[in-house]
Amino acid sequence: TQLLEQSPQFLSIQEGENLTVYCNSSSVFSSLQWYRQEPGEGPVLLVTVVTGGEVKKLKRLTFQFGDARKDSSLHITAAQPGDTGLYLCAGGGYGNKLVFGAGTILRVKS
Amino acid sequence: GAGVSQSPSNKVTEKGKDVELRCDPISGHTALYWYRQSLGQGLEFLIYFQGNSAPDKSGLPSDRFSAERTGGSVSTLTIQRTQQEDSAVYLCASSFYDEQFFGPGTRLTVL
Numbered sequence: 001t002q003l004l005e006q007s008p009q010f011l012s013i014q015e016g017e018n019l020t021v022y023c024n025s026s027s028v029f030s031s032l033q034w035y036r037q038e039p040g041e042g043p044v045l046l047v048t049v050v051t052g053g054e055v056k057k058l059k060r061l062t063f064q065f066g067d068a069r070k071d072s073s074l075h076i077t078a079a080q081p082g083d084t085g086l087y088l089c090a091g092g093g094y095g096n097k098l099v100f101g102a103g104t105i106l107r108v109k110s
Numbered sequence: 111g112a113g114v115s116q117s118p119s120n121k122v123t124e125k126g127k128d129v130e131l132r133c134d135p136i137s138g139h140t141a142l143y144w145y146r147q148s149l150g151q152g153l154e155f156l157i158y159f160q161g162n163s164a165p166d167k168s169g170l171p172s173d174r175f176s177a178e179r180t181g182g183s184v185s186t187l188t189i190q191r192t193q194q195e196d197s198a199v200y201l202c203a204s205s206f207y208d209e210q211f212f213g214p215g216t217r218l219t220v221l
Contacts (some may be wrong), residue, residue: 004152006152031208039212039214040213040214041212042114042201042203042212042213042214042215043153043201043212044212045209045210045211048208048209088152088153090153092208097143097155097158097166098143098153098210099155100145100152100153100154100155100157101150101152102151103151103152
């Protein structure tokens, strides 16, 4: 069974601080996706990484896929209150079936 | 709207009753997924439909859970003889290529 472990589970920081969320597995994934979910809504895709060692930037967000395609990280620079939400990583496998991590609840205080 | 819609948004039921949850995917999307999300947790895969192929039911937790997809579009997730541990948010997603687009979910509460 493929499992994804996310850490930390909860993060509360001040506006302007930097943070990193980690997603680790003992399994290799064909792709790794990061989602953001707000209360009462479904997850929204932020990025997909498919190549080992790949780095993608989305404004203040930087996503990295490990060389062995078993782990990934999300780094946010100068966090803002609008970044508050649940961040989920998901590993892609057979038939586009996704394996989700348990999520990281991020709260950014102004 | 052009997104995935789900109904009802909230459902409260008594233990032992059956419930039906509906998902309307984005028009033209060939794949449809159901997930379950417990409070503040990640998503648990339930079932996957792709075109006319037999669905992947490997995530259904028990035989009380079933789903169908009519005409390659609308899907219904049915839970029979609901139990309190079935309380969760049930999310539906559809896709054409790799990106899955999620609906807002149905919050099911079993009393």
